Amino acid sequence: MLETTRRDDESLSQFHDRLNLTSNDDDYEKRGVACFIDDIRRYRGDKLFVIALDEIELITYNTATSETWKSLDAYKGFWSALRGCACPIVVCGVNSTINEVSNLTFNGEQCDNPMYGRIMNCSESGNTYLPAFTDDQTKEMINTLGKYSNIAFSYVYGRINNAFGGQPWAIRQFCSYIFDNVKSQRESTHVFEVSKATCDNLMRQFQTSSAGVHLCETILQHLSIYRSEYSLLKKMALSPEKYNSVSGDDIISIDHLQKYGLIEHDIHTGYISFCIGIIRDHICKTETKSPEDMDNNERRRYIQDCIAVCEKKLKQYILNYYTYASTPEIGRTLFFDTHGKCILKPHVGILPSSCIFPDFFDHKKFDFYFSKLKILISENWPQLGLRFTSINISKEKFISCMEDLNAGRTDADHYDPENTITYPENWEIDDQTMQAFRTAYNTMNRFFEFCGL
Known part of the structure; x- marks a missing residue:
């Protein structure tokens, strides 16, 4: 319309010369926003001049694929320029943070959002979101x-x-x-x-398929910007029997889930359902259900898996200490009482007196009860407790954590986590017990990370 399209027989430099812009490349490097506004005004004149942008998620700080655009400075400069040129703007994409968030925080940076509330009715009208196809x-x-x-x-x-x-x-x-x-x-x-x-x-x-997984990851990547909504979507997928309806404050939280066409919500009954089955299945394969949403059997399995990890890492910690900070010979004495009897239960055919230090940590050779780890470390605290105390985990706190990690098991002193596949029938894990377990598990994970385990 403005006859500014580059002709087939025209080089890029010729095209730039014909445009006769008010600023050159050096000017744009120094004051890009002002130069852009000047040039747009020069060409706009009295004519209608519309700027249309598609796939804005590619140039938005928190969903961009290019490092250039993963910056609040780049974001603020770009949208400030578009706002300043006073042209109508058509924006298409799946990142509505450009209109719905007033203050931006990303990668340690903060700034005001120049486009906040500028796109009319984006947060109010369903017409700004492409409706599902019939x-x-x-x-x-x-x-x-x-x-x-x-x-x-x-x-x-x-x-x-x-x-x-x-x-x-x-x-x-x-x-x-x-x-x-x-x-x-x-x-x-x-x-x-x-x-x-x-x-x-x-x-x-x-x-x-890789194509299917890519589709799911792409859609969920943009939605994960809204943490509460993404969290609710995961709960819907992982615990449909518990989150098959919404009411109250949750109705507000599902705003984008509906507008993106991921769920259908019946406002009369409150019931919800997934619109895209492949998204639901992908979440079920890649995400873990929150312990508070697990039934008792799921909680048992979750705790058992976590304890097996703790057992391996605590064994490795003791093994490392007496291999590098002390000696294997001193470490070996930990597994025999004053009468020379092994404190661990050997498997059939295993002779403790003939075993070397690492053998005692092999769950295929010995039953190493989880409670025995607590005893070994607490009774040798001057040596094994040094690294715990260096991150403010006292002996008393360590013992308390180990007890909370048992999560009320009635056979807590008689099982080896790596070898256990069954649970006591009366093992019930209420919310309070689960919360104490998670606190203790997080404390132990903090220790494992500190030790590089």
């Missing part, structure tokens, strides 16, 4: 695109639309996956019609 819209989109490659989706468009909640980008990614998998079957003389059987089988394959 079956007919999906049919038109994928058959129009498929026509260029002699492929049609006339029998499966409804299946595809339902599987991906009518989200156009996700639908196109899956259709591209179908194309890649059937292109060897296509012929130039007629249209290849995707059958229901082919669609259903490729749908299952897509979930674990």
